[in-house]
Amino acid sequence: MSGIEVADLCKRWGAVAAVDNVNFEVKPGTLTVLLGPSGCGKSTTLRLIAGLDSASAGAIRIGGRDVTHAPPAQRGISMVFQSYALFPHLTVEENIIFGLRVRRVSVDERNRRLKKASELLGLGALLQRKPSQLSGGQQQRVALGRAIVAEAPVCLMDEPLSNLDAQLRHDMRKEIRSIQQRLGMTMVYVTHDQIEAMSIADQVVLMRGGVVEQKAMPPELYSRPATTFAARFIGTPPMNLVALSNGTGGAVVRGTDGPPLIEGPGDGLLLGLRPEELRVGASGTLAAEILAVEYHGADSILECRVGDQTLMVRVDGVLRNQIGEKVWLSWADGAAHVFDEKSSRRVDHRPIALGARSEDNRVLHSVS
Amino acid sequence: MSKLSRLQSQATPWLLLLPAAVLLATFTHIPAVTTFINSFYTTPRGARPARFVGVEQYQSMLADPVFLAALKNNAIYALGTVPLAIGLSLLMAIIVNSSIRGRALLRMSFFLPTVLPMIAVANIWLFFYTPGYGLFDQILANFGFSSTNWLGSPNTALPSLMLLGIWKEAGFFMIFYLAALQQISPSLAEAAALEGASRWYYFRRIVFPLLMPTTLFVLVNALINSFRLIDHVIVMTRGGPDNASTLLLYYIYNTAFRFWDTAYASALTMVLLAALAAFSFIQFGILDRKVHYK
Ligand SMILES: Nc1ncnc2c1ncn2[C@@H]1O[C@H](COP(=O)(O)OP(=O)(O)OP(=O)(O)O)[C@@H](O)[C@H]1O
Numbered sequence: 055m056s057g058i059e060v061a062d063l064c065k066r067w068g069a070v071a072a073v074d075n076v077n078f079e080v081k082p083g084t085l086t087v088l089l090g091p092s093g094c095g096k097s098t099t100l101r102l103i104a105g106l107d108s109a110s111a112g113a114i115r116i117g118g119r120d121v122t123h124a125p126p127a128q129r130g131i132s133m134v135f136q137s138y139a140l141f142p143h144l145t146v147e148e149n150i151i152f153g154l155r156v157r158r159v160s161v162d163e164r165n166r167r168l169k170k171a172s173e174l175l176g177l178g179a180l181l182q183r184k185p186s187q188l189s190g191g192q193q194q195r196v197a198l199g200r201a202i203v204a205e206a207p208v209c210l211m212d213e214p215l216s217n218l219d220a221q222l223r224h225d226m227r228k229e230i231r232s233i234q235q236r237l238g239m240t241m242v243y244v245t246h247d248q249i250e251a252m253s254i255a256d257q258v259v260l261m262r263g264g265v266v267e268q269k270a271m272p273p274e275l276y277s278r279p280a281t282t283f284a285a286r287f288i289g290t291p292p293m294n295l296v297a298l299s300n301g302t303g304g305a306v307v308r309g310t311d312g313p314p315l316i317e318g319p320g321d322g323l324l325l326g327l328r329p330e331e332l333r334v335g336a337s338g339t340l341a342a343e344i345l346a347v348e349y350h351g352a353d354s355i356l357e358c359r360v361g362d363q364t365l366m367v368r369v370d371g372v373l374r375n376q377i378g379e380k381v382w383l384s385w386a387d388g389a390a391h392v393f394d395e396k397s398s399r400r401v402d403h404r405p406i407a408l409g410a411r412s413e414d415n416r417v418l419h420s421v422s
Numbered sequence: 423m424s425k426l427s428r429l430q431s432q433a434t435p436w437l438l439l440l441p442a443a444v445l446l447a448t449f450t451h452i453p454a455v456t457t458f459i460n461s462f463y464t465t466p467r468g469a470r471p472a473r474f475v476g477v478e479q480y481q482s483m484l485a486d487p488v489f490l491a492a493l494k495n496n497a498i499y500a501l502g503t504v505p506l507a508i509g510l511s512l513l514m515a516i517i518v519n520s521s522i523r524g525r526a527l528l529r530m531s532f533f534l535p536t537v538l539p540m541i542a543v544a545n546i547w548l549f550f551y552t553p554g555y556g557l558f559d560q561i562l563a564n565f566g567f568s569s570t571n572w573l574g575s576p577n578t579a580l581p582s583l584m585l586l587g588i589w590k591e592a593g594f595f596m597i598f599y600l601a602a603l604q605q606i607s608p609s610l611a612e613a614a615a616l617e618g619a620s621r622w623y624y625f626r627r628i629v630f631p632l633l634m635p636t637t638l639f640v641l642v643n644a645l646i647n648s649f650r651l652i653d654h655v656i657v658m659t660r661g662g663p664d665n666a667s668t669l670l671l672y673y674i675y676n677t678a679f680r681f682w683d684t685a686y687a688s689a690l691t692m693v694l695l696a697a698l699a700a701f702s703f704i705q706f707g708i709l710d711r712k713v714h715y716k
């Protein structure tokens with residue numbers, strides 16, 4: 055089994071740096087997701103690992119061997135392309151064993167691997183079809199099959215599910231994860247879908263503008279975002295970032311006269327509160343006014359004004375509160391994050407024990 | 423719907439088609455049918471009107487040494503130029519489709535022969551072939567060859583025409599191959615490279631099969647073009663020397679408009695038409711079903 059090390063990797067197209075000093079390590083047999091918004095350099099990073107583009111600087115090691123300048127075929131990798139890259143004139147079977155033919159793997163061995171892969175992926179009945187006679191999900195499985203029969207220790211995937219509908223995405227994502235774990239593959243998986251990333255990754259490398267914002271395991275990425283970007287990229291709706299200012303006894307939400315929420319001065323700091331961790335009640339910490347309610351089925355999103363700022367709050371079920379009603383917002387100890395406004399980095403803080411809260415929800419009638 | 427309005431709605435499309443149909447009939451279908459009919463008569467001369475002779479015109483072809491020479495020349499021309507022009511056009515398309523520097527210039531220079539008027543092209547090549555101080559002789563003189571009468575000797579006249587034909591057709595077919603190559607997703611090449619396929623293996627197993635529909639199209643068109651060729655012959659050799667470079671259409675043209683044997687020319691035309699129809703049939707009837715992968 056071989057892991058991947060990416061060290062100080064750079065890729066420049068003319069003046070723009072698509073990948074700028076990227077470092078991360080993928081432990082053998084684990085799945086790392088490269089996550090980020092469109093154009094952040096995920097595909098470029100993956101293509102550099104695959105050897106389809108050459109690095110401007112930095113090094114790539116696979117299984118401890120420096121492969122920075124090795125041709126793609128000598129890196130011990132397989133890859134699933136976003137467009138699947140199936141050969142349109144070859145049957146499913148020929149597509150899957152294409153690489154085995156190239157490498158002159160014996161017929162017995164070829165058939166054994168083909169059988170194993172087609173059973174794993176449920177392709178048995180489709181082997182003699184051409185790619186154009188398959189649905190998107192089936193094509194995706196063929197592409198996956200081609201990667202599996204290679205039995206390469208490392209598998210790279212570039213947004214393999216982006217062409218599929220929501221249900222199929224969900225099923226395929228579970229399937230990919232289980233195949234990866236069963237075969238013990240080392241996998242790098244590119245996506246811009248944070249839910250996909252959080253649900254299958256052992257490690258998430260969050261990128262923005264060619265640089266790594268944060269690399270962490272999914273729970274840590276959610277509970278301790280390192281930057282405001284990471285804080286807002288993970289979770290829907292995104293984390294509320296509320297400006298703080300100096301107040302008496304500690305930092306207060308800007309535009310209010312208290313209560314103090316964290317010790318010390320508040321100017322230049324942002325308070326991060328996830329919508330799902332806020333509670334609405336008849337009493338609480340922050341006085342708020344409901345501006346709008348958006349009903350989503352299992353939950354509703356409230357838009358509330360606190361001081362001169364707007365916060366999103368997620369509540370279960372249907373909320374019967376009226377627009378314009380005054381409510382109180384509260385949250386659990388430790389649910390608040392604090393960021394420096396200028397550097398956008400996370401800063402340590404000491405919360406002030408929040409005032410007595412009442413769980414009396416007389417104004418809140420939720421029907422869930 | 424009333425009977426009248428139904429009639430009207432059926433008549434409208436036919437009325438819309440009428441102008442095109444009239445033009446086609448006047449200039450294509452009626453002449454073709456007339457030619458077919460004429461080929462069974464003798465040529466009317468002076469006081470002697472045309473007389474029905476059945477397939478006599480066709481029989482006399484078999485004994486006509488010039489016709490047989492033209493047929494043979496045309497077969498040689500087609501067999502010699504078509505594969506080479508196709509191979510060359512594919513090669514040029516691959517070159518200009520790669521990421522080499524100056525490919526826009528290359529593309530243009532490869533395509534140039536196609537946009538130049540045929541007569542102008544033939545005139546330029548007439549100069550290339552001039553014995554003694556033409557381009558070819560000047561180059562060959564450096565290697566110690568003496569001057570050759572390229573267009574004037576029976577051994578080299580037809581090959582000289584063929585060379586010009588290849589040069590001209592290849593540039594045109596390159597455009598089709600280039601379009602087809604650009605349809606092939608670059609990720610196919612990347613996928614093949616990841617599997618360790620050499621460039622030749624990738625070409626043989628992936629690119630070439632994917633180009634098959636284009637190759638077929640180009641093949642049939644090249645064949646048809648080679649049997650329709652006349653302008654090069656008129657400008658460069660006039661079929662000579664001693665019919666060494668006479669091609670079918672040129673022979674038909676001579677028979678009809680220089681010897682005024684219109685009936686025999688009609689019969690020759692029918693033979694040519696039959697050959698062209700057979701080529702199109704090969705494309706649309708037989709091969710089409712085999713090469714499409716969809
Ligand atoms: N061949 C190229 N030439 C010039 N710039 C390029 C090239 N390929 C990518 N880029 C630039 O590099 C940056 C990163 O591109 P990349 O394809 O890695 O983005 P991505 O994160 O995969 O985005 P997406 O989610 O949209 O696929 C982009 O700004 C893009 O414009």
Ligand SMILES: [Mg+2]
Nearest residue numbers: 096097098213
């Ligand atoms: Mg991408």
